[in-house]
Amino acid sequence: MGTDNAPMDVSPTLDADASFLLARASALTAAAGNRALSSMGLKVRSYSVLALAVEVGPSQRELAERLRLDPSQIVALVDALEAGGYVERRPDPADRRARTITATPAGAELFARARAAVDGAQREILASFSTHEADALRAFLRRIAYSDLR
Amino acid sequence: MGTDNAPMDVSPTLDADASFLLARASALTAAAGNRALSSMGLKVRSYSVLALAVEVGPSQRELAERLRLDPSQIVALVDALEAGGYVERRPDPADRRARTITATPAGAELFARARAAVDGAQREILASFSTHEADALRAFLRRIAYSDLR
DNA sequence: ACTAGTCGTTGAGAAAGTCAATGATTGAGA
DNA sequence: TCTCAATCATTGACTTTCTCAACGACTAGT
Numbered sequence: 479m480g481t482d483n484a485p486m487d488v489s490p491t492l493d494a495d496a497s498f499l500l501a502r503a504s505a506l507t508a509a510a511g512n513r514a515l516s517s518m519g520l521k522v523r524s525y526s527v528l529a530l531a532v533e534v535g536p537s538q539r540e541l542a543e544r545l546r547l548d549p550s551q552i553v554a555l556v557d558a559l560e561a562g563g564y565v566e567r568r569p570d571p572a573d574r575r576a577r578t579i580t581a582t583p584a585g586a587e588l589f590a591r592a593r594a595a596v597d598g599a600q601r602e603i604l605a606s607f608s609t610h611e612a613d614a615l616r617a618f619l620r621r622i623a624y625s626d627l628r
Numbered sequence: 629m630g631t632d633n634a635p636m637d638v639s640p641t642l643d644a645d646a647s648f649l650l651a652r653a654s655a656l657t658a659a660a661g662n663r664a665l666s667s668m669g670l671k672v673r674s675y676s677v678l679a680l681a682v683e684v685g686p687s688q689r690e691l692a693e694r695l696r697l698d699p700s701q702i703v704a705l706v707d708a709l710e711a712g713g714y715v716e717r718r719p720d721p722a723d724r725r726a727r728t729i730t731a732t733p734a735g736a737e738l739f740a741r742a743r744a745a746v747d748g749a750q751r752e753i754l755a756s757f758s759t760h761e762a763d764a765l766r767a768f769l770r771r772i773a774y775s776d777l778r
Numbered sequence: 779a780c781t782a783g784t785c786g787t788t789g790a791g792a793a794a795g796t797c798a799a800t801g802a803t804t805g806a807g808a
Numbered sequence: 809t810c811t812c813a814a815t816c817a818t819t820g821a822c823t824t825t826c827t828c829a830a831c832g833a834c835t836a837g838t
Contacts, residue, residue: 488694490683491683492676497746499770500657503769504651507646510647523825530639534639538785547826552786596645606775616646687816724804727817781837785833787830789828790827791829792826795823797822798819798820799820801816802817804813804814805815
C-alpha cells in the first residue's frame with residue numbers, strides 16, 4: 479500500500495469545517511502565487527501592495543486599512559518596492575504627514591507581468607472549475623471576506 | 629465623518645483575485661474561530677490536533693501529514709494538549725519509535741464543547757448563506773484544498 | 779496658541795513556518 | 809545474522825509574519 483503523503487481525508491469534523499478548508503485552500507493558493515511571483519522578486523504580499531500602488535495610489539495608512547496589515551508592515555513592503563524602483567513615496571499636498579504611494583512606469587510594467595503570472599497560477603488551481611463555478615466561488619469568498627463590515 | 633476602517637473595495641484586481649479573497653476569508657474565519665475557542669484555552673491549531681486525536685488517533689507523523697504541519701510543530705502542540713490532560717502519547721505496539729496520540733475522556737469532552745463553539749462561530753460567518761450555498765462553498769473549497777493531490 | 783489625534787516610522791516581542799541534526803528503532807538486503 | 813539506509817519523535821536555530829507601544833512631525837478643532 480502506498481504511503482499517501484497528504485491523505486484525502488483529514489478527519490470527519492475537519493473535512494466539513496469551512497474554516498479549516500478555507501485555511502488549507504488559502505495556504506495552497508498563496509504558495510502557488512508565491513511560486514509564480516518568485517522569478518520577479520515578489521511575493522503575494524508585495525504584489526498586493528504593488529496592485530494598490532498601480533490602481534489606487536493610496537497613502538500608507540489607506541494601504542494598511544485596505545490590506546488589513548499593520549502600518550509598520552507597510553513601511554517594510556514599500557521600502558522594498560521603492561528600492562526596486564517600482565513605487566514612489568510622494569508627498570501628499572494636502573497633508574504633509576502622509577506619503578502617497580504611486581507606481582513608477584517600471585512598477586506598472588512589473589505589475590502587468592505579475593498579474594499575468596498570478597492569473598496563470600490561479601487558472602491552474604481552478605482548472606477543474608467552470609467559469610460559472612469560479613465566479614460563484616469568488617462571490618462566496620467576497621461575502622465572507624467582507625462579512626465583518628456590517 | 630465615519631472613518632471607514634476596512635473599505636469594501638480593495639482594488640479592482642485584488643477584488644477579483646481568488647487567492648487574495650481566500651486569504652482574507654481565511655484570516656477572518658480563523659480569527660473568529662480563535663475567539664470562539666479562547667475561553668477553552670484552545671486555538672484553531674490545537675483544536676485541529678484535538679479533533680484528530682478524538683476521531684483518528686494517529687501517530688505524530690500522520691498528524692503532521694494530515695494537517696500539513698512540520699513534525700516539530702506537532703511536538704509542541706501535543707505537549708500543550710498533553711499538559712492539559714486532553715491527549716495521551718501511547719506507545720505504538722507495532723513500532724516503538726512511534727507515539728499514538730489519543731484523546732482522554734477530558735479531551736473528548738473538551739472537543740465536544742470546542743466543536744460546538746467553532747460551529748457556532750462558523751454559522752455566524754455564514755449567516756447569509758443558505759444551506760445549499762454553504763454546502764456548495766465547502767465542496768468548492770475541498771476541491772481546491774486537495775487539488776495538489778494528483 | 780493649546781491640545782488631542784493622526785501619519786509614518788522604529789523597535790521589541792510573540793507566534794508560526796522551515797530546516798538540519800540526533801538517538802532510538804525499524805526493515806530490507808547481503 | 810549483521811549491516812545499513814530510512815523513519816519517528818525531538819531539539820534547536822533561523823526566518824518570516826503579526827502585534828504593540830512609542831516617538832517626531834504634522835493637522836485640526838477649540
